[in-house]
Amino acid sequence: MLRGLEIRDMLIIERLELAFHPGLNVLTGETGAGKSILLDALGFVLGWRGRADLVRQGAQTGEVTAWFDLDEAHPARAVLREAGLPESDELLLRRVNTADGRKTAWVNDRRASGEVLRALSEVLLELHGQHDDRGLLNTRGHRDILDSFGGHAPLLQDTRAGWAGLRAAEKALRAAEEAIDAVRAEEDFLRHAVSELDKLDPQPGEEETLDSQRRMMQASEKIAGDVGRAQAALGYEGAEGALSDALRWLEGVADRAEGQLEEPIAALGRALNELGDAASGVERCLDVLTFNPAELESCEERLFAIRGLARKHGVEPDALADFADSLRARLAQLDDGDADIERLQADWRVAEQEFATAADALSAARRAAAERLDTAVRAELAPLKMERAVFTTQISDDTPGPEGQDAVAFTVATNPGAPAGPLNKIASGGELSRFLLALKVCLTEGQQGITMIFDEIDRGVGGATADAVGRRLAALAEDGQVLVVTHSPQVAALGAHHWRVEKQVEDGMTTSTVVPLLPEERVDEIARMLSGDRITPEARSAAQALLSG
Helix, strand or coil, X not given: CEEEEEEEEECCEEEEEEECCCEEXXXXXXXXXXXXXXXXXXXHHCCCCCCCCCECCCCCEEEEEEEEECCCXXXXXXXXXXXXXXXXCEEEEEEEEECCCCEEEEECCEEECHHHHHHHHHHHEEEEECCCCCCCCCHHHHHHHHHHHHCCHHHHHHHHHHHXXXXXXXXXXXXXXXXXXXXXXXXXXXXXXXXXXXXXXXXXXXXXXXXHHHHHHHHHHHHHHHHHHHHHHHCCCCHHHHHHHHHHHHHHHHHHCCCCCHHHHHHHHHHHHHHHHHHHHHHHHHHXXXXXXXXXXXXXXXXXXXXXXXXXXCCCHHHHHHHHHHHHHHHHHHHCHHHHHHHHHHHHHHHHHHHHHHHHHHHHXXXXXXXXXXXXXHHHHHHHCCXXXXXXXXXXXXXXXXXXXXXXXXXXXXXXXXXXXXXXXXXXXHHHHHHHHHHHHHHHCCCCCCEEEEECCCCCCCHHHHHHHHHHHHHHHCCCEEEEECCCHHHHHCCCEEEEEEEEEECCEEEEEEEECCHHHHHHHHHHHHXXXXXXXXXXXXXXXXXXX
């Protein structure tokens, strides 16, 4: 519930503080006195998008503060928790606008974004009028309104999930078909390339091994002679024989050398072992260097074939095996493609059925909600002197999407037998006001803690009809809080609390203020609304009659 509003240096308001109450609060005043400024200021502190030039001329900043009472179950508390803002029984909103357009907001003395303000406004206030900006006159918003009235959030969630699943299945199927088409376009190349790679069967590291063998064989003729001579020098006719003789001679006299030859004999034994290892290594080298010229030719042919295939496919020689695997995988994709397509088509059919089931359930719920809404609106139209009018929620087929498969439009016929049409094209100004009032009453039924503001909702009606509108607003305010900006004396007389908006000019500066009216002052204000600037005794008497009910 809105408890207060403080405005500083906004438009033509220098400073103003208002305290609102439960029940029906009415604001009256002459045209141009500044009633719309109050709504502009309230919309500003709630983050609504509106006019930019709000700061009063000559001021550096403009500021609006609004405070609300919140009960324990008020939905605004959930918004505060989600935004990480402190909760209390009182919600304090403050927003400052500088002359150059910069805006800063606080919620319970914590900095907050305009997005948070707007989220709070959704659960704090409902603004209604002939130029309603919440979608009643815009058919694009009628489906959302009907879903809100019907409580279709779970069904909408299922439908959106079904649509997302269907779109994902379609995307997967389309991607698989495109991939198979691409593979099929190069099938001949793939099969030839795989056959060529399979025939060669290159292995990782093979290119380096072949290159080393080739270089060894090419160098063998140059080094084989020296290696052979080294083998002879190390053999029995050379170093091995000499060392063996030396060892034999020393061992023959060692027992008479008093231990002096033990170390030399051991060293010679080690030398003979090392010499044997060296000779074995040289022998193995000679075995390698001894090759058939055909081996060199074969080595070179395979080496050049591997390198040529690598250049052909633009990969490193060691990557040929992995490249071959990738080509085989693409061929397998083609060979297995029909089975994959069938599986994905089956997935798509399942997703299509799931979406259709969810969308059909939502459509059925919408049709049922439309009947309830039509019945509720008809019940509201009767006390508003429109018992012969017909309100119909039309549901037709629409292109399927995440919100289902229905188009929704609110239509009216002001007289039986007359053609139905959109609200803003069929209804006159006064009729439109009453249709909007009836519809808004139905849509907000059951909402707790919301302050409803009606901006000249009674425009275009008078007499008994205006009285009917006022009584419906008063009844609506019995369980909550309603603020009405009105030019109708019948509506103003039914208010529990009454303010008059006044405009003053002092020293060439225009300002607007709001004055709470005492009972006797209300008589004069309603008399003014009845008769104009000159209040006659008859007008005052009529005003007293209205106030007495």
